[in-house]
Amino acid sequence: MSSNEEYYIILHVGGHFAKDPYVRYVGGEVIRLKEDPDTISYFELCKIVKIGIGFNTVMLIYFHEPGTEWLQNNLRVIYDDTSTIAMLDFWVKFKEIDLYVEHEVDNPIIVDKIFPLTAGLRSITINS
DSSP: OOTTOOEEEEEEEEEEEEESSSEEEEEEEEEEEEEOGGGOOHHHHHHIIIIIIOOOOEEEEEEEOTTOSOSTTOEEEEOSHHHHHHHHHHHHHHSEEEEEEEEOOSSOOOOOOOOOTTTTOOOOOOOO
8 A cells, every 4th residue: 555545434324234125224413533554453444443433332334345336235244353354455445344233322312202193193983
């Protein structure tokens, strides 16, 4: 890698995966970060997500194989330095990599009201 090349992580955070019928990442935000692949390890990725972006509890980090259109069957889990090296191979080749983060909600929203499923329905009596 030459020193003047730029490498970017496209970080998808705050959303969740949905399958209907294809896998997609719904909601959240997308953040583009300029990073140096020579300094990235699994723990560095976790640090970027936890400290730099503000999510404290990372469950899983996935990367989407560049050059493939759909997320379906093209997501790979990053769980250690070996899987990080696999991601780096794609990242260096394509200069950009999409990472998707699954995480727990740090501040859950608790709703006090209970909304019955029958709200808004009317009762109809039929006389025979």
